[in-house]
Amino acid sequence: MNYRNPDEHGYYGEFGGAFIPEMLYPNVKELQENYLEIIESEEFQKEYQDLLKNYVGRATPLYFSKNLSEKYNTRIYLKREDLNHTGAHKINNALGQVLLAKRLGKTRIIAETGAGQHGVATATACALLGMKCIVYMGEIDIQRQAPNVARMKMLGAEVVAATSGSKTLKDAVNEALRDWINNPVTTHYVIGSVVGPHPFPDLVARFQSIISKEIKEQLLEQEGRENPDYVIACVGGGSNAAGTFYHFVEEKDVKIIAAEAGGYGIDSGKSAATTFLGTSGVLHGSKSLVMQTEDGQVTEPHSISAGLDYPGIGPFHAHLFKEKRAEFFSINDDEALKAAFELTRLEGIIPALESAHALAVLDQKKFNESHIVVICLSGRGDKDMETYLKHLGNNE
Numbered sequence: 001m002n003y004r005n006p007d008e009h010g011y012y013g014e015f016g017g018a019f020i021p022e023m024l025y026p027n028v029k030e031l032q033e034n035y036l037e038i039i040e041s042e043e044f045q046k047e048y049q050d051l052l053k054n055y056v057g058r059a060t061p062l063y064f065s066k067n068l069s070e071k072y073n074t075r076i077y078l079k080r081e082d083l084n085h086t087g088a089h090k091i092n093n094a095l096g097q098v099l100l101a102k103r104l105g106k107t108r109i110i111a112e113t114g115a116g117q118h119g120v121a122t123a124t125a126c127a128l129l130g131m132k133c134i135v136y137m138g139e140i141d142i143q144r145q146a147p148n149v150a151r152m153k154m155l156g157a158e159v160v161a162a163t164s165g166s167k168t169l170k171d172a173v174n175e176a177l178r179d180w181i182n183n184p185v186t187t188h189y190v191i192g193s194v195v196g197p198h199p200f201p202d203l204v205a206r207f208q209s210i211i212s213k214e215i216k217e218q219l220l221e222q223e224g225r226e227n228p229d230y231v232i233a234c235v236g237g238g239s240n241a242a243g244t245f246y247h248f249v250e251e252k253d254v255k256i257i258a259a260e261a262g263g264y265g266i267d268s269g270k271s272a273a274t275t276f277l278g279t280s281g282v283l284h285g286s287k288s289l290v291m292q293t294e295d296g297q298v299t300e301p302h303s304i305s306a307g308l309d310y311p312g313i314g315p316f317h318a319h320l321f322k323e324k325r326a327e328f329f330s331i332n333d334d335e336a337l338k339a340a341f342e343l344t345r346l347e348g349i350i351p352a353l354e355s356a357h358a359l360a361v362l363d364q365k366k367f368n369e370s371h372i373v374v375i376c377l378s379g380r381g382d383k384d385m386e387t388y389l390k391h392l393g394n395n396e
């Protein structure tokens with residue numbers, strides 16, 4: 001079974017594909033026909049790899065987390081995506097896609113963002129590469145991730161509020177898709193996760209796969225073996241998780257754990273735990289698991305973390321779930337907060353709220369003393385300081 005590569009129509013098992021309005025057909029087809037040839041070309045790779053190294057600051061460290069390891073009596077490594085330029089893994093994909101858009105002759109970039117990290121990463125890539133940038137963001141997210149809104153504006157991007165639905169990530173994607181339909185010739189839509197119509201899930205996973213490529217090299221150097229026993233990552237749409245799992249999904253000895261946002265709890269009506277609550281459906285251009293009512297209305301999600309507040313999941317992950325290749329955990333808001341404070345106090349690292357969901361798995365699953373557990377620390381917590389300060393009293 002091949003978990004990593006979709007078939008020629010973009011399917012991972014029964015999930016994936018490209019469900020798009022006719023107006024987008026030429027754009028998506030252009031991408032489908034050209035993306036692999038362009039991104040695998042020597043010339044593209046030379047420019048991309050040089051930027052990853054000298055601009056983004058890769059390779060990011062694989063940090064042996066001594067204090068956390070002692071507490072949980074296992075061997076924990078943190079993949080420090082928080083140390084990337086702009087503060088999260090999102091830049092790996094944003095830079096790659098803007099470079100690709102340039103080669104496709106596009107002059108205008110649009111993006112959606114939840115936590116604002118993908119918006120900041122895209123605005124950064126556009127500033128660097130001289131492209132016009134428009135970022136769609138839910139009105140609620142504009143309020144709760146204010147520092148990132150300011151950064152996007154300073155970088156020269158226009159931030160447009162999505163005011164429909166729950167005013168969060170799903171609604172921002174809807175607005176971005178609407179824009180793309182209206183501007184199909186000049187514009188490339190830099191999707192921020194492994195969601196959307198084929199080829200986006202594969203394209204984004206390939207750009208993020210640098211994470212697991214580096215983990216293998218770094219673990220070999222530090223532990224004398226390439227494969228850990230477990231890899232853990234949080235899943236919104238699933239791009240940091242896809243990058244963390246990519247080079248391990250075909251390796252049977254590596255167990256894979258995904259952490260979704262449980263919100264107030266999966267039975268609370270305020271959750272974003274798609275594999276627990278979702279059914280098969282089409283959302284934002286691909287078939288996957290979707291939180292929806294019986295008649296197909298998408299359910300409004302909830303998570304304390306804007307980046308995980310999404311009622312779907314990428315088709316790659318839906319397939320891993322269906323095939324039981326990955327184990328899924330639902331982490332509630334309060335559990336993520338507790339894990340964020342714990343990492344901060346034990347290791348002096350303030351994680352993004354999204355990444356804290358991956359850390360919280362340590363409290364729910366028992367690992368052996370000798371297990372090597374790699375957790376993707378997808379981003380830093382600067383953007384979440386207001387939320388953290390609100391909860392400081394309960395977590396001291």
Ligand SMILES: Cc1ncc(COP(=O)(O)O)c(C=O)c1O
Nearest residue numbers: 193236237238239240307354379
């Ligand atoms: C730091 C961080 N981690 C994780 C995510 C979730 O996205 P994905 O599931 O695509 O990695 C986000 C989204 O904004 C984020 O900012």
